[in-house]
Amino acid sequence: MTKSKARLEIRQARPGDVAAIAALVRRAYEDLPPYTRSELRGQINNYPEGCFIAVLDGRLVGYCASMRIAGEIALSPHSWDEITGNGYGSRHDPKGEWLYGYEMCVDPKTRGTRIGRRLYEERRALAERLDLKGIVFGGRMPNLSRVWRRVEGPQDYLDRVLAGKQADPVLRFQLANGFEPIGILTNYLPEDKRSRAFAVHMVWRNPYVDQEEGPKHRVPRGVESVRLATCQLQARAVNDFDEFIGQIEYFVDVAADYESDFILFPELFTLMLLSAEAEELSPIEAIEALSRYTPKIRKALSEMALKYNINIIGGSHPTRMSDGDIHNVAYVCLRDGSVHEQEKIHPTPNEAYWWNIKGGDSIDVIETDCGPIGVLICYDTEFPELARRLVDEGARIIFVPFCTDSRQGYMRVRYCAAARAVENQCFVVMSGNVGNLPNVANMDIQYAQSCILTPCDFPFARDGIAAEASENVETLTISDVNLADIAWARAEGTVKNLADRRFDLYRIEWDDGGKGGVLHGEPPRIKGQPGGG
Numbered sequence: 001m002t003k004s005k006a007r008l009e010i011r012q013a014r015p016g017d018v019a020a021i022a023a024l025v026r027r028a029y030e031d032l033p034p035y036t037r038s039e040l041r042g043q044i045n046n047y048p049e050g051c052f053i054a055v056l057d058g059r060l061v062g063y064c065a066s067m068r069i070a071g072e073i074a075l076s077p078h079s080w081d082e083i084t085g086n087g088y089g090s091r092h093d094p095k096g097e098w099l100y101g102y103e104m105c106v107d108p109k110t111r112g113t114r115i116g117r118r119l120y121e122e123r124r125a126l127a128e129r130l131d132l133k134g135i136v137f138g139g140r141m142p143n144l145s146r147v148w149r150r151v152e153g154p155q156d157y158l159d160r161v162l163a164g165k166q167a168d169p170v171l172r173f174q175l176a177n178g179f180e181p182i183g184i185l186t187n188y189l190p191e192d193k194r195s196r197a198f199a200v201h202m203v204w205r206n207p208y209v210d211q212e213e214g215p216k217h218r219v220p221r222g223v224e225s226v227r228l229a230t231c232q233l234q235a236r237a238v239n240d241f242d243e244f245i246g247q248i249e250y251f252v253d254v255a256a257d258y259e260s261d262f263i264l265f266p267e268l269f270t271l272m273l274l275s276a277e278a279e280e281l282s283p284i285e286a287i288e289a290l291s292r293y294t295p296k297i298r299k300a301l302s303e304m305a306l307k308y309n310i311n312i313i314g315g316s317h318p319t320r321m322s323d324g325d326i327h328n329v330a331y332v333c334l335r336d337g338s339v340h341e342q343e344k345i346h347p348t349p350n351e352a353y354w355w356n357i358k359g360g361d362s363i364d365v366i367e368t369d370c371g372p373i374g375v376l377i378c379y380d381t382e383f384p385e386l387a388r389r390l391v392d393e394g395a396r397i398i399f400v401p402f403c404t405d406s407r408q409g410y411m412r413v414r415y416c417a418a419a420r421a422v423e424n425q426c427f428v429v430m431s432g433n434v435g436n437l438p439n440v441a442n443m444d445i446q447y448a449q450s451c452i453l454t455p456c457d458f459p460f461a462r463d464g465i466a467a468e469a470s471e472n473v474e475t476l477t478i479s480d481v482n483l484a485d486i487a488w489a490r491a492e493g494t495v496k497n498l499a500d501r502r503f504d505l506y507r508i509e510w511d512d513g514g515k516g517g518v519l520h521g522e523p524p525r526i527k528g529q530p531g532g533g
Contacts, residue, residue, distance in 0.1 A: 007056060007057050008054065008055070008056050008118075009054070009055045010052060010053070010054050010055075010118055010119070010122055011052065011053060011055070012048055012049065012051060012052060012053075013043075013044050013048065013051040013052060013053045013063065013065075014044065014048070015041060015044055015045065015367045015372075017044070017053055017060065018037050018040045018041055018044070019037070020053075020060040021035070021040050021053065021060065021063045021105075022034060022035055022036075022037055022040060023060075024060055024061070024062075024063055024105055024107060025063070025105055027107055027108065028105045028106065028107060028108060029105075032191060032192070033191065035087065036087075036510070037364075038088075038364055038389070038392075038393055038510065039086075039087040039088055041364065041365060041372070041393045041394065042085075042087070042088030042089055042090060042392045042393040042394055043065045043087075043088065043089040043103070044065075044394075045365065045371075045372050045393060045394020045395075046067065046088065046089040046090055046092045046392075046394050047066070047067045047068065047089055047092040049126065050065065050066035050067050050068070050089075050092075050099065050123075050126065051063075051064070051065045051066065052064050052119055052122045052123075054106075054115045054118060054119060056110060056113070056115070059107075060107075061106065061107040061109075061110045061115055062105065062106045062107065062110070062115040062116065062118075062119050063103065063104075063105045063119075064101065064103055064104045064105070064119040064120075064122070064123065065089060065101070065102055065103035066099050066100060066101045066102070066123055066126070066135075067084075067089045067091065067092035067093075067096075067099070067100055067102070068092055068093050068094060068095070068096035068097075068098065068099055068100070068130075068132070069083065069091060069092070069093050069096040069098055069099075069100045069136075070093055070096050070097065070098070071096075071097055071098050071133065073091075074096075074098040074100050074136040075098070075136065075182070075203075077183075077185060077186070078185065078188075079185070079187055079188055079189075079504075080102065080138060080188055080189050080199075081503060081507065082503040082504050083100060083102065083503075084102045085392060085501075085503065086392075086503065086507050086508070086509075088392040088393065089102070090391070090392045090498065091498075091499060091503075093491060093499060094217075094219045094487055094490070094491040095217040095218055095219050095491045095492065096132075096217070097132055097133045097214055097215075097217055098132060098133050098134060098135070098136050099123060099126060099127045099130075099132050099134070099135045099136070100135075100136050100137060101123060101135055101136070101137035102137065102138075104116060104119060104120075106119075116173065117177065120177050123135055124204065127204075127206055128206060128208060130217075131206075131208070131209055131214070131215045131217075132206060132209070133205065133206055133209050133211060133214050134203060134204050134205040134206045134209075134211075135179075135203070135204045136201075136202065136203050137202055138185045138188045138189075138199035138200070138201060138202070139170060139171060139174050139179070139181075139199055139200040139201075139202045140170055140189070140192060140194070140195045140199060140200075141154065141157060141158070141168060141170070141171065141194075141195045141196075141198060141199070141200060142168070142170055142194040142195060143166070143167065143168050143194070144157050144194065144195050144196055144198065145193060145194045145195070145196050146194075147166065148196065151166075154184045154186075154196070154198040154200075155184055158171070158181060158184065158200055162175075162181075171200060174200075174202055177204075178204050179202040179203060179204045180202065180203055180204075180205075181200045181201065181202055181203075182201050182202070182203050183200075183201040184198055184199070184200060184201065185198065185199040185200070185201050186198060218492070219487055219488045219491045219492055220484075220488075221459070221484065221485070221488055222484040223482055223484055224482060224483040224484040225480050225481070225482055225483075226261050226262070226370045226397070226480070226481055226482075226483055227258070227259060227260045227261050227262075227478065227479070227480050227481075228260065228261065228262050228264075228397070228427075228429055228452055228466075228478065228479055228480075228481060229255040229258065229260040229262065229263040229264070229476055229477070229478045230263070230264045230429050230430065230431040230450045230451070230452060230467075230469070230476070230477050230478075231251045231255070231263060231264065231265050231266070231431055231450070231476050232266070232431065232432060232433075232434055232448055232449075232450040232469045232473065232474055232475050232476075232477065233247075233251070233265060233266050233269055233431075233433055233434070233474060234433075234434055234435045234474035235271070235272050235433055235434070235435040235436060235437045235440075235443050235446060236272060236275075236435065236437070237272070237275040237276075237437060238272055238273065238275055238276055239276055240276050241273065241276075241293065241296060243276075244270070244272060244273050244276075245296075245300045248265065248269075248300075248301075248304075249300075249304055251263065251265075251476055252304050252308050252310060252312065253308060254476055255308075255310060255476060255478070256308035256309060256310045258478050260310055260478060261310065261311060261369075261370050262310070262311045262312075262313060262370070262373075262397075262399070262429075263310055263311075263312055263313070263476075264313040264315070264399050264401060264429050264430075264431040265312070265313065265314055265315035265401060265431055266315045266401050266402065266403055266431045266432045266433040266448070266450075267315050267316045267328070267330075267377055267378045267401040267402050267403040267432070267433075268315065268316055268317070268318070268328070268403045268433070269314075269315035269316075269317075269401075269433060270290060270293060270297060270315070270317045270318075271290070271403075271433075271437070271440060271443050272437060272440070272443070273289075273290060273293060274286050274289065274290065274437075274440045274441070274443075275437050275439070275440055277289060280439040280440075280441075281441070282441075283354040283355050283441050284355070284356065286355075286440075286441050287318050287326055287355040287356070287357070288320075290317070290318045291318050291319055291320040291326060293317070294317060294319045294320070297314065297317050297331065298331055298333075298339055301314045301331055301333040301339075302333045302337065302339050304333070305333040305334060305335045305337070306335060306337050308335075309335050310335055311332070311333070311334050311335055311368055311369075311370070312332070312333045312334075313330060313332050313375060313399045313401065313431075314330060314331035314332065314333060315330065315401040315431070316328050316329060316330045316344060316377050316378075316401050317329055317330075317331065318355070318357065325358040326355065326356060326357050326358065327343045327344065327357065327358055327359070327360050328343065328344035328347065328351065328357050328377060329341050329342070329343050329344070329360075330342045330343075330344075330375045330377055330399075330401060332366050332373075332375060334366075334368055334369070335369070336369070340366045342360075342363065342366070342374075342375040342377070343359070343360025343361075343362070343363075343377075344357075344359065344360060344377035344378070344379070344380060345359050345360050345361075345363055345377075345380050345383070345386060346359055346379050346380055346382075346383060347359050347379070348378075348379050354441070363376075363380075363386055363389060363390065364389075364390075364393060365390055365393040365394055365395045370397075370483070371394070371396060371397075371483065372393060372394040372395050372396070373395055373396075373397045373398070373399065374387070374390030374391075374393075374395040374397070374398040374399070375398070375399045375400075375401070376390075376398055376399075376400050376420075377400070377401055377402075378400065378401065378402040378403060378404070378413055379413075381400050381402075381413055381416045381417045381420060381428075382412060382413070382416045384419070384420065384423065385508050387420040387423075387424055387426075388423075388424060388508060389508070389510065391424040391425075391426055391498070395426060396426050396427065396483050396486045397426065397427045397428075397429065397481075397483075398420065398421075398424075398426055398427070398428050398429070399428075399429045399431075400413070400417050400428055400429065400430045400431070401430075401431050401432075402430060402431070402432045402448070403432060403433050403446070404432060404446070404447055404448065405444065405445050405446060405447060406445070406447055407447050409447070410432070410447045410448060410449065413430070414430065414449070414451070417430055417453055418453050418464060421453045421454060421455055421456075421464065422455055422456055422464070422497065423497050424497065424498065425455045425457075425486060425489050425490050425493065425496075425497055425498055426455070426486060427452065427453065427454055427466070427481050427483075427486070428452075428453040429451075429452050429453075430450050430451050430452075430453070431448075431450045432446070432447075432448025432449070432450055433446045433448060434446050434447070434448050434472045434473065434474060435472075435474070446472075447471070447472060448469075448471070448472065449468065449469055449470070449471040449472075450468075450469040450475075450477055451465055451466075451467065451468040451469065451477070452465070452466040452467045452468075452477065452479045452481065453465060453466070454466050454481070455486075455489055455493070457489050457493045457494050457495070458493075458494065459482070459485040459488060459489055459493075460485065460489075466479045466481055467479035
């Protein structure tokens with residue numbers, strides 16, 4: 001007897017599902033702005049256990065997002081932006097005693113097949129398995145605007161629904177699934193015109209947990225070890241590309257021998273290729289000559305990552321883009337063979353003046369076998385909103401390739417990198433060039449002290465430095481870091497910078513253009529929630 005393949009699958013969402021989820025939300029809510037891919041990456045990376053998808057006949061037809069949160073926040077008045085960290089799910093609290101549902105989306109063509117009910121059941125099972133007190137969300141009232149003149153306000157509307165005098169399929173669905181209203185949330189979703197920005201504060205209480213006491217949730221001090229290597233690279237004259245890449249491969253080989261998971265090279269580490277030119281080039285000629293090496297750089301680093309089983313953060317390299325502009329690009333070559341790019345967002349005044357380098361327009365996490373990471377190239381560390389975006393998307397490690405000629409320049413980058421580690425409760429890895437190359441523009445002198453920085457709290461090094469190279473000496477600095485310490489510090493640290501942000505006072509909004517983002521004052525993207533939560 002043969003068994004046919006199951007048509008419906010309910011499983012945890014993965015980063016690879018982001019594009020399909022974004023398309024689903026657009027299908028389901030044509031009248032509301034869709035999620036950006038950045039927000040969806042953050043939702044999944046910040047709490048993958050709370051995000052589920054439904055796949056029917058190979059097509060994604062349902063998505064729900066949830067996070068854990070403390071009762072004093074979940075059960076108090078709030079807006080959707082405040083409680084979700086502006087849509088990223090970044091206020092997830094690993095020791096929160098309530099599960100907060102902030103997205104439920106079902107393909108309109110499959111409604112009636114109980115996809116929403118199945119996703120609700122997954123949430124309920126998660127809450128029961130973790131001994132949480134229950135589930136909370138803000139439920140929409142999509143018929144409220146239609147009858148606004150016939151009711152005395154949102155509470156009267158809710159009372160009519162409860163009494164069976166007013167039809168509302170969304171609220172009826174939630175009530176049928178065991179949720180009870182505990183009040184009205186005002187200005188919950190300002191863009192939800194059908195609900196006139198109101199929402200019903202809904203709660204399901206876990207019958208298997210004592211609501212008065214309940215278990216005390218703690219974050220275990222587990223171990224999620226990652227070995228990081230940062231290469232402080234000496235500028236030296238080379239005869240050709242093969243000699244240059246041989247120097248790079250040497251350090252990759254050594255880092256791999258030490259079983260490192262990542263190796264970071266400095267910003268503009270390919271400048272030493274200009275020493276192979278027959279004569280000194282003008283700045284514009286030099287940058288053009290360097291950009292011609294781009295395909296060979298990508299290929300060589302990718303082959304090394306595969307060969308040595310290590311993730312390579314390829315510093316940065318000037319690259320001519322399809323529109324003709326030169327950008328400063330970090331090539332991140334992973335040991336699975338994939339190659340990712342991160343452009344420098346803010347060229348320094350010198351880069352812009354002498355080399356006519358333009359800034360990139362997107363910044364996002366890169367998914368690796370050690371979790372999502374971010375890259376900020378040198379000057380970009382001095383703009384806090386970039387690191388915050390990466391951490392909102394789930395990054396726990398940020399790599400900073402830099403190139404500085406003086407101690408003052410180095411300390412600007414160093415102090416800012418340390419600040420990013422503290423304010424975002426993440427690891428920051430720095431790698432810079434040392435030495436000098438006569439007749440090569442921008443390599444006259446170099447100053448660097450590469451390091452691996454940590455938050456300043458009890459699980460980490462006393463001075464916030466996991467490892468540090470000697471200044472101005474070529475070397476490889478290696479350290480183990482425990483990513484589980486990041487989760488612990490964010491939940492139970494002496495200070496909780498991420499959790500304590502004032503979402504009611506300020507926010508960063510991005511113009512994503514469907515992929516990455518730069519700061520822009522566009523209206524918030526607000527999501528619909530069929531069936532609420």
